[in-house]
Amino acid sequence: MTAIQIFLSPRYRLLSHVLFWAVYMVYATLLYGSTRDDYWRGFVEVISTLPVKITAVYFTLYYLIPRFLYARKYPGLILIFIISVILFGYADRFLMHKIYVPIYLKDYNYEKFPMTDLAKAIQRSSIVYLVVFAASAIKLIKKNYQTERFSQELGKEKLDAELKFLKGQIHPHFLFNTLNTLYALTLQNSPKSSEVVLKLSHLLDYMLYDCNVELIPLRKEVQQMQNLIELEQFRYGNRLEVSFSVTGDVSVQQIPPLLMLPFVENAFKHGVSKEVEEAFISIDLTLKDQQLILRVENSKAEGDTKPEAEYTKGIGLRNVSRRLDLLYADSYDLQVFDEEDTFMIVLKIPISAKGNLVSEANPVQQSLV
Incomplete structure (x- = not known):
């Protein structure tokens, strides 16, 4: 002082x-x-x-x-x-x-x-x-x-309260979709049900305990992305081809929890659930020049002509978009590419070399990150 x-x-x-x-x-x-x-x-x-x-x-x-x-x-x-x-x-x-x-x-x-x-x-x-x-x-x-x-203090408290509210909405959203996967497997009497329960427990542990902080290690979010992918693969089997690549060291950096998972979940929800033949999802996570780049691309069902808004209006993506606005203001970039056969999002957020996410837009927001 x-x-x-x-x-x-x-x-x-x-x-x-x-x-x-x-x-x-x-x-x-x-x-x-x-x-x-x-x-x-x-x-x-x-x-x-x-x-x-x-x-x-x-x-x-x-x-x-x-x-x-x-x-x-x-x-x-x-x-x-x-x-x-x-x-x-x-x-x-x-x-x-x-x-x-x-x-x-x-x-x-x-x-x-x-x-x-x-x-x-x-x-x-x-x-x-x-x-x-x-x-x-x-x-x-x-x-x-x-x-x-x-x-300023009032604005910070308001932002913090809204972030907690949005993050709280994401929890039941993920739980609902994962339980649907488990329900489908139990109807088929699949022996994979026990593995789904185990992975679901890991996902719940992550959401209920690890996500109660402002920042989590990036490696944990990556682990839960892989966990979610495996859960969905149980559901779709051989008709789904998933590639997941990570470039860069994720052992040091930190990010707000549940920031990338909704994009992965959205790819399964809209890009695979209605596919009759083989479908694909490609997920690339890159750390480069103090920037985190997430690219998620998924196939679209033949004849699916829904506009871009249909893919981005779900609870999960609405919440994560609002959280990005609150945390980063104008210092992040989210692009949506809606092609005839594919749908892709590219998210870019700043990340410091020391492992803390940074936002140059607003000092109040920076204190929340």
């Missing part, structure tokens, strides 16, 4: 006030003392009227500004400000006459400059309100700083 942040933070309010008055007293003493080459006299002049300046400052900070400026009661603000200027001017002049004048101006002409002299009171008030304006400026800057910081 910088010195400015400490000064503006409400946690250090007392310290900031003490520091403000200490700086004022040192500055004013040096200023008045240098003009007369007598710094003790300058100190006496400062200290003799300090109570008026303190009262004027806190009257403005804690009464005028909150009650009238923030409430936009400008006529009342102007009226009370004018009255206070005159009153504090007379108060400052009164203390000067009672403390400073008897010590340093013993031959002062009270008849020529009486206590009731309005011009002299306004002159003294101008000195008082230099301090008031300085303190008010600091208060308004502090208020703006706190408002901006609160807005």
